[in-house]
Amino acid sequence: MSEKNITTDIITLTRHVLDEQRKHKEASGDLTILLNAVQLGCKFVATNVRKARLLNLVGLAGGAVNVSGDEQKKLDVISNEIFINALRSSGRVAVMVSEEDEDAIIVEEETRGKYCVVFDPLDGSSNIDAGVNVGTIFGIYKIKDESNGTISDVLRPGREMVVAGYCMYGSSANMIISVGNGVNGYTLDNAIGEFILTHPNIQIPQRGKIYSVNEGNAKYWDEACTEYFNSLKFTEGKNPYSARYIGSMVADVHRTLLYGGIFAYPADKKSKNGKLRMLYECFPMAFLTEQAGGKATTGKERVLDITPQKIHDRCPIFLGSKEDIEDIEEIYKRHN
Numbered sequence: 001m002s003e004k005n006i007t008t009d010i011i012t013l014t015r016h017v018l019d020e021q022r023k024h025k026e027a028s029g030d031l032t033i034l035l036n037a038v039q040l041g042c043k044f045v046a047t048n049v050r051k052a053r054l055l056n057l058v059g060l061a062g063g064a065v066n067v068s069g070d071e072q073k074k075l076d077v078i079s080n081e082i083f084i085n086a087l088r089s090s091g092r093v094a095v096m097v098s099e100e101d102e103d104a105i106i107v108e109e110e111t112r113g114k115y116c117v118v119f120d121p122l123d124g125s126s127n128i129d130a131g132v133n134v135g136t137i138f139g140i141y142k143i144k145d146e147s148n149g150t151i152s153d154v155l156r157p158g159r160e161m162v163v164a165g166y167c168m169y170g171s172s173a174n175m176i177i178s179v180g181n182g183v184n185g186y187t188l189d190n191a192i193g194e195f196i197l198t199h200p201n202i203q204i205p206q207r208g209k210i211y212s213v214n215e216g217n218a219k220y221w222d223e224a225c226t227e228y229f230n231s232l233k234f235t236e237g238k239n240p241y242s243a244r245y246i247g248s249m250v251a252d253v254h255r256t257l258l259y260g261g262i263f264a265y266p267a268d269k270k271s272k273n274g275k276l277r278m279l280y281e282c283f284p285m286a287f288l289t290e291q292a293g294g295k296a297t298t299g300k301e302r303v304l305d306i307t308p309q310k311i312h313d314r315c316p317i318f319l320g321s322k323e324d325i326e327d328i329e330e331i332y333k334r335h336n
Ligand SMILES: O=P(O)(O)OC[C@H]1O[C@](O)(COP(=O)(O)O)[C@@H](O)[C@@H]1O
Pocket: 070, 099, 120, 122, 123, 124, 125, 126, 214, 247, 248, 249, 250, 265, 275
């Protein structure tokens, strides 16, 4: 490789966030320090996911079950501990909510900061033993009253988040993040241990050709949902959409952000509020989708406008290309 191919001016995630911060004179640097802790957590999980089979980290964590009734995988438990330790030791966090913990974690006074982090340490873990892409999803709120962090600081609409992101562990580790000013993607260079800017200013296509939903639940869907997905398959005079479903939200949303189309986990007769959790699955993904020029709806309302009553509340979600989501909104309007 000749010298000219070697980029000597690499933009790391840390540098990019610092550049962003410099635009805000009032910024204290706390968010940069917190995002460094999130990065550390993702790098650590990336290493363990990559070596899971070699380190015998696959399989169940001895029958432990999380608050959603899912059997916890060894890597679920390890990833959760990695994140809690990284976030707590940053000294920038007041409240944490994890998919793997029933209760919110209120950080002790002496190490408490002014941000709240909601996260799914290892999303799609039902796929981990098959080596299919999994990921970490996170969202960050700023506490309302700097003197005291409580659970009310996270039971807020998703639109009040200040940061949202995910890290996908696959052929490479990809971090996709928004601080409320567009969406950027970074790839982990394992050799230097840095996330490098590789996908600047991600813009989701206005309309796609791919739909992603678990059609195994089709018999439980409501009429509007059935009509919509049939409209993508049994099209008059134009090509039907292609179906793609990995069963890891991070992987299915990542493809949707880059290629366009729609990802959905609708409510149905079996799961009245769908399956995915508002705080640490739906809100961060809806935030990223909107920042990339797309939309996210429950069918009836904007996902980011919902206020959760409990930290593990679920909501239906249809997210993706603007025109595709407007189609489903139109159909639900007609059915309501
Ligand atoms: O198997 P299903 O019902 O289609 O559900 C798949 C969905 O559930 C999840 O695996 C839930 O995530 P967790 O693995 O974090 O519980 C999502 O990643 C995915 O989109």
